[in-house]
Amino acid sequence: MAHRLLTEVLLKLRRRKLWIEGGSAFGWGLALGLVCLILGIWMDLLFEFTPALRIATLILALAACAVLIFVMLFKATLQNHARMIAARLDNVAGTQGQICSGLELSLMNGSYSGSANPELTSALAEIAVSRAADLAAQADCSRAIPVDPMKRSFLVFAGLLVIPIFFALLLPQLAATEWNRFVNPSGDHPPYSHIRFQVDPEGAQLVFGAGIDIHVTLQGTPADDLELVLEPYNTQVTYQEQSKIEPLDVLPMFAESGNRWRATISDIRDPLTYYVRTRDARSRRFHIEVITVPKIVDVRVQVIAPRYTGLPDYEGPIPRDGLSGLPGTQVKVTLSSNRPLSGGKLNYLSKGEQQEFVLNPTETGSEEVRGTFTIQKPGQIVLSVVDIAGQESKDTVTAPVTLLLDERPFVRLLQPQSLSLSTPTARIPVVISAEDDFGLSRLQLFRNLNNSRFLPLDIPFSEPSPVHAHEVVMLPLAEYGLEAGDEIRVFARVEDNDPNTGVQDPANPERIIGKGSESSVAVIRIISQEEFESMQRSRNGLQMLMSKYQQARRRMESLAEKMETLQKKIEQLPADSPLKKEALKELQELTKSIAQEAETLKKLADSQLPYQLDQELSPGLKKQAEALKDMSEQLQRLTKNKEATNKQTAEQLSAMLDSLKSQREQLDSEMMAPLETLSKIMPLMLDQSRFVQLYKQQRDLASRLESLKEKSDTDDPVLKARMRDLEAEQNMIQEELVQLLNDIEEHVEQLPLEPRFEELRKSALEFVSAVRVSGAAEAMTEAAQGLAKFSGTQGHSGALKAADILQKFLSQCEGVGQAGQNACRGGLPGFNPSLGDCIGQTISQLLKEAGFRPGTGKGNGMGSGAGGGFSARRSTMQNIGLYGETPFMDQSAAHQGSSSDQAREAPGRSGGQAFARQEERSSFNTSGAFQASGTGEAAVPLKYRRKVGRYFQRIADEVGEQ
Numbered sequence: 001m002a003h004r005l006l007t008e009v010l011l012k013l014r015r016r017k018l019w020i021e022g023g024s025a026f027g028w029g030l031a032l033g034l035v036c037l038i039l040g041i042w043m044d045l046l047f048e049f050t051p052a053l054r055i056a057t058l059i060l061a062l063a064a065c066a067v068l069i070f071v072m073l074f075k076a077t078l079q080n081h082a083r084m085i086a087a088r089l090d091n092v093a094g095t096q097g098q099i100c101s102g103l104e105l106s107l108m109n110g111s112y113s114g115s116a117n118p119e120l121t122s123a124l125a126e127i128a129v130s131r132a133a134d135l136a137a138q139a140d141c142s143r144a145i146p147v148d149p150m151k152r153s154f155l156v157f158a159g160l161l162v163i164p165i166f167f168a169l170l171l172p173q174l175a176a177t178e179w180n181r182f183v184n185p186s187g188d189h190p191p192y193s194h195i196r197f198q199v200d201p202e203g204a205q206l207v208f209g210a211g212i213d214i215h216v217t218l219q220g221t222p223a224d225d226l227e228l229v230l231e232p233y234n235t236q237v238t239y240q241e242q243s244k245i246e247p248l249d250v251l252p253m254f255a256e257s258g259n260r261w262r263a264t265i266s267d268i269r270d271p272l273t274y275y276v277r278t279r280d281a282r283s284r285r286f287h288i289e290v291i292t293v294p295k296i297v298d299v300r301v302q303v304i305a306p307r308y309t310g311l312p313d314y315e316g317p318i319p320r321d322g323l324s325g326l327p328g329t330q331v332k333v334t335l336s337s338n339r340p341l342s343g344g345k346l347n348y349l350s351k352g353e354q355q356e357f358v359l360n361p362t363e364t365g366s367e368e369v370r371g372t373f374t375i376q377k378p379g380q381i382v383l384s385v386v387d388i389a390g391q392e393s394k395d396t397v398t399a400p401v402t403l404l405l406d407e408r409p410f411v412r413l414l415q416p417q418s419l420s421l422s423t424p425t426a427r428i429p430v431v432i433s434a435e436d437d438f439g440l441s442r443l444q445l446f447r448n449l450n451n452s453r454f455l456p457l458d459i460p461f462s463e464p465s466p467v468h469a470h471e472v473v474m475l476p477l478a479e480y481g482l483e484a485g486d487e488i489r490v491f492a493r494v495e496d497n498d499p500n501t502g503v504q505d506p507a508n509p510e511r512i513i514g515k516g517s518e519s520s521v522a523v524i525r526i527i528s529q530e531e532f533e534s535m536q537r538s539r540n541g542l543q544m545l546m547s548k549y550q551q552a553r554r555r556m557e558s559l560a561e562k563m564e565t566l567q568k569k570i571e572q573l574p575a576d577s578p579l580k581k582e583a584l585k586e587l588q589e590l591t592k593s594i595a596q597e598a599e600t601l602k603k604l605a606d607s608q609l610p611y612q613l614d615q616e617l618s619p620g621l622k623k624q625a626e627a628l629k630d631m632s633e634q635l636q637r638l639t640k641n642k643e644a645t646n647k648q649t650a651e652q653l654s655a656m657l658d659s660l661k662s663q664r665e666q667l668d669s670e671m672m673a674p675l676e677t678l679s680k681i682m683p684l685m686l687d688q689s690r691f692v693q694l695y696k697q698q699r700d701l702a703s704r705l706e707s708l709k710e711k712s713d714t715d716d717p718v719l720k721a722r723m724r725d726l727e728a729e730q731n732m733i734q735e736e737l738v739q740l741l742n743d744i745e746e747h748v749e750q751l752p753l754e755p756r757f758e759e760l761r762k763s764a765l766e767f768v769s770a771v772r773v774s775g776a777a778e779a780m781t782e783a784a785q786g787l788a789k790f791s792g793t794q795g796h797s798g799a800l801k802a803a804d805i806l807q808k809f810l811s812q813c814e815g816v817g818q819a820g821q822n823a824c825r826g827g828l829p830g831f832n833p834s835l836g837d838c839i840g841q842t843i844s845q846l847l848k849e850a851g852f853r854p855g856t857g858k859g860n861g862m863g864s865g866a867g868g869g870f871s872a873r874r875s876t877m878q879n880i881g882l883y884g885e886t887p888f889m890d891q892s893a894a895h896q897g898s899s900s901d902q903a904r905e906a907p908g909r910s911g912g913q914a915f916a917r918q919e920e921r922s923s924f925n926t927s928g929a930f931q932a933s934g935t936g937e938a939a940v941p942l943k944y945r946r947k948v949g950r951y952f953q954r955i956a957d958e959v960g961e962q
Helices: 002-047 051-078 082-093 098-107 118-138 148-170 172-183 529-571 581-606 612-640 646-708 717-749 755-772 776-788 792-807 810-825 835-849 913-918 942-961
Strands: 195-200 204-207 210-220 227-232 249-252 254-256 260-268 272-277 286-291 296-304 314-316 323-325 329-337 341-350 353-361 368-375 379-387 397-403 410-415 419-422 427-435 440-449 455-458 468-476 487-496 503-505 508-513 516-518 522-526 881-883
Touching: 002 051, 002 082, 002 148, 002 172, 051 172, 148 172, 204 210, 210 272, 227 260, 249 260, 260 272, 260 286, 296 323, 296 379, 323 329, 323 368, 329 341, 329 379, 341 368, 353 379, 410 487, 410 516, 419 529, 427 440, 427 487, 440 468, 468 487, 529 581, 529 612, 529 646, 581 612, 581 646, 612 646, 612 835, 646 717, 646 755, 646 792, 646 810, 646 835, 717 755, 717 776, 717 792, 755 810, 776 792
Parallel strands: 204 286, 323 397, 419 522, 419 881
Antiparallel strands: 195 210, 210 260, 227 249, 227 272, 254 260, 272 286, 296 314, 296 329, 329 368, 341 353, 341 379, 353 368, 379 397, 410 427, 427 468, 440 455, 440 487, 487 516, 487 522, 503 508
């Protein structure tokens, strides 16, 4: 038992010693390996080890560590026996060899053959072994086998480890560089340098043929120059091979601000490796990979329209709205890629059908392919390319295809209006405007007399197949021998140049008849001169009155200018010399002109208008005509006097010129001044009558709404439709009231700043202010809102309230008229004050002819009674063309006729510039959009633009005819 206990104690101590010795060996081995590694790093900094040397350094450090551990463990194993452990225990426990003796006795295993008494010896030995076991168990093991050797080894290792940690903290970039170089010895890790490169980008993937900018930011020590080195692409380059690699190119880098450098690599077709270097350092290597799948970089098309359209070819990128064209339009497509191409394809998709067209390279190895297809149906095209390696592009180009239609042409008559009246001697301009989206081939004017057969007249175009035409044809009615009661009808027909109709002209088989359309029929009714003058006065009475005397004034000014010019010319001739033939001829022409103008003024004076003011002023005009006639006779005698000298002629012309100027001043003061007064007052008098008319319209509306005042929230569709119409009428009356008040203010501003107009100005402005704050407009709004909600009760209440409010202003409105009459009677310096009464009477006559009863509004029951409804007021005499001659208007315009208040110049086919200026451009642009529609092209899809444009054009024509 004692033997086993002693053996266990000693075995436990042997194991402890072995572990301590092993730990110590491991610590010393790590310390030795670290020393070897530090020495290797230091040598690498000095001599730049190759990857093999760095690997050898790592192997050497590991080998040194392993060998030292093995040697120390082997040595510890040899020294780790029981007798040495027992001796250490005796030494620690101070047992004077008892443990060693007990161990020796235990090792004898009871063999005491040399003893005289073996049994006694065995008993004594057992006691000694037991004593040794007890002493060994009680001994201090930590003193017998201390851990100090292991502590010393790890302390030494820790001390050595502090050195690289210290340098890593002090020089982190150096430590990081060496760490990378030794952790990955075969990797691309440049040796440490004071210059650090921050490269952007650190490698890339590029499309074939693309370029890239390499930016480098230097950190640490600055450099004088940098180079970008390009090498063949290789991700597994050994250290030994690096020095043998021939660079593909070395590019200088250009310095930028902030210690930043840049270089550009363009047209990269093969993968490559690049790095940045300077004289003392370099960056690590980066790689550029090339994506070789072809990419479509540009698409261009050439759209060739059918030749008959006259449209130019389009070349350029695919339009934003896609491709569009008539049937038969050819489209040539050219695709460019970043790689040499072997071909491509174009898929034409249309309503489940698919056509494939081949795209061929323009030349061998070219980066462009080209193909052609014809637009026949709407759909879309899908484009792709294939490179010389057979790789198809991953991206495709898609574009919609819109099929356009050659629409019918459009023609309209701008003049005459749909219903026109003319005298038998007028010249009527027929103004035709025709348009087509691609070209016109024929324009005809059809006319008949008194429902006879229509006869066509071909009108040639100024250019072949124009897109729009504006033609003027004169109808000289005097040549037709017409009488009052005759009726002429005219309309226009136009044909386009579409060759796809397949209809041949029987008279010319080579000509294809295109699509056609016709205008509406315009009716010209012949009236007598008396009817014409009456209608002209009702429409332009004041203008005719003013024009009569303005015409006389212009004629006298023209005579004065001619006479003054001739006088100055004769004054420059020798004074005592007789008249030369040239001067005598000019004098005779002047005499003839004065005689003609005298005759014209006499006709003007004799052709009196049924106005009191004209009857008052016409005698003065007649006197001036007689004065001109006397002047003409004097000049006639002068031209027959062969002894008259230049001086005598000039003096007589000067006296006549003074007389002519005096007559013109008399015309201005005695005739034009009252007319100008009339022209300033007349607008306000018309405004007064307009207000009375507007009141009657409101009262009429309130009376008709009385039948609906018991209807509230009705569901009857008939009543709803009627209320919507009445709502529109109420809104129209309110708009007219607002416009009337604005017109009154505008007409007041046009009054001269003279005392006699102050009463009129003040009363008119007070009337406007009072009406605006009266609540009439608000009551009309209330009525319209009630009708909008289908409430007849609210609608009637608001309309009746508005009528009552307006009625209160009738007396104030008459006050404005009275102020106007007072302004007429106030007199003006330079003309007879009694003319004021004539002006007042003339105002009443003008209002009556215009359909107004002075002070009471419109005559003929406007606003009440028959014909006073809302729709009845929408058509007036202003919508009827009126043609003829009148001596009171400018004869140059009157001879050709006019369909509006202002005469328009229309001297014939060659003189249609005035009409052409009205529509100098087509209402449709090249894409068919109506230019006056107020919207951009992008708001309307391409295939609807022409239809929308024509729709708005027709609306504009219909509105213009009302």
